[in-house]
Amino acid sequence: MNTTFLDACLGKPTPYTPVWLMRQAGRYLPEYRATRATAGSFMGLATNKDYATEVTLQPLDRYPLDAAILFSDILTVPDAMGLGLTFAEGEGPRFASVVRDEAAVDKLAVPDMNKLRYVFDAVSSIRKALALRGDKAVPLIGFSGSPWTLACYMVEGKGSDDYRLVKTLMYQRPDLMHRILAINADSVAQYLNAQIDAGAQAVMVFDSWGGVLADGAFQTFSLAYTKRVLAQLKRTGTDGAVVPRLVFTKGGGLWLDEMKDLDCDVLGLDWTMNLGKARAILEAGAGSNKSLQGNIDPNILFANPDQINTEVARVLNSFGKPHADAAKRGTGHVFNLGHGISQFTPPEHVSALVDAVHAHSKAMRG
């Protein structure tokens, strides 16, 4: 197996910087669009283990990526709570039921994990398919939305540009928001543990909307519940291997000083944060016990390959000289986008990016 991703997560030296891309199995790939057309809908894809396996592997067949990520959605957990997730064509996710008052909160509970069986089946199926690749196999990342991010969708019912409804509930009725978040955290923990049991080799929490919170509210309503998830997670998979935990907070760069105490292995950053500054924050004081993941702007993929190459080098250089001491934990780097890849991305530009990461990061170690 290609262990560069797991090694970088755990701060071990690697021969080059591993790379994967958020939403790497997705609409920018014609083969994905073909499978989705056959499946009929996004949830048709996600709930069928064969389709989910097929699309998870598609980007690995095109590019020498160093990790696979389960094809699923961050909102499967509230769907299993009974809120009714759908994806209208050309729009984002939408819930049939919303949680905006005490009566709705009273009805919430940690869902029966059997309702999410399709996810765990997909994880097992993907692991089996990956194992067939022998030395070329890459680790499989499981994931969930964070408690706060799930709450945003549960209250708003869909994406929002001002988060007015969820913040109104949070400011007016913090007691109800805390109840939602506690249920979400315990649900997410069970969900990720079941993914680990099914074979996920790393787990990632997407706090996609943590960055919309005010300073103070972020710590109280997002970070505290991410902690609650992490405190309940299994450390190792069924094979005894350590399962690294990754936490990505879009817009979270400002709070890195507080996130560095999270009980996780990797912090994901969006493109606004300088990786060198982030590394210095992690390495201040007692020394780093975390790696960084990120953080190139996905829009760079609309430039030409030479320009992509230059920007990849800039991001790798901003992180700086990679850690090389096998005797201690260092700050590893997992290259990624700062957010999901755009559906309009030319697939051949992804090749340019992945190759540039591998070539330049090898050269930096030379």
Added chain:
Amino acid sequence: MNTTFLDACLGKPTPYTPVWLMRQAGRYLPEYRATRATAGSFMGLATNKDYATEVTLQPLDRYPLDAAILFSDILTVPDAMGLGLTFAEGEGPRFASVVRDEAAVDKLAVPDMNKLRYVFDAVSSIRKALALRGDKAVPLIGFSGSPWTLACYMVEGKGSDDYRLVKTLMYQRPDLMHRILAINADSVAQYLNAQIDAGAQAVMVFDSWGGVLADGAFQTFSLAYTKRVLAQLKRTGTDGAVVPRLVFTKGGGLWLDEMKDLDCDVLGLDWTMNLGKARAILEAGAGSNKSLQGNIDPNILFANPDQINTEVARVLNSFGKPHADAAKRGTGHVFNLGHGISQFTPPEHVSALVDAVHAHSKAMRG
């Protein structure tokens, strides 16, 4: 005149923390909606000095705010360049022409400031109306979008959630983007200087979309051109008084260390940044030559007055003990929202917020 706003901008001690609200003249006020209905459209309001004066003053009649801000839009400059600004009901701004290739860039030039005469006339008219208030008069803030923020709209043609088109141009053709930004910067400088000549007592640059840029790109494509604007601005108005310059970068908290060298008096922050941390950054080293503006989450206005009061105190306390030494420039604080007020805000909650700012900040000085 009530000088607390100007004094706080310039780092002089004030008896309480002055407060105004971004978009304080706006749709949440029934009297604004009535005037707009009469005018027929947003641009109908903005281009008529009597309407613009009327709506600028409306929030001052309701609340003891410490500053007025010109009623206008950040996109008047590209409109004067001939791009054709309109506001469709229920949508944001939209340009009839977009700037996406070399041919379109070739046609751009600093517009004839006579095309923006309606803005300068509104400034003069508002100043006259404010002067009638005697001791109760508050200073008038003029403003513009930043060169980068204008470029976002000029390329995208409207708001965007991924800034794909403007970033594609920026990454693919940085030469064209620099040409657009240089023209924008020189236009914005002339525009703000003409507002100063017409009577604006402070000027603010809204870099509403600076925060969508990657680290590195922000410095090159936004900050550098905000500097170019500031370098051309008049220091004083026609009455000889210093005209403070305010720069607001939404999502800019991460870059405060670099923004503290801007030749401006006040940096505006959104709600993600802790004001105490921000103040410490400004006061590190040689000492602060800037004040801070911000930064409560506008969604707090959907909570009840007691909760608003608590959150106002939290924000004021996070800034800390106000500067009290009249002999030197300190870090002043102008209270504001971290972004524009929501159209759904209950007007009586704004009273609660303004009163809480005044009462608590007076008590902090006692």
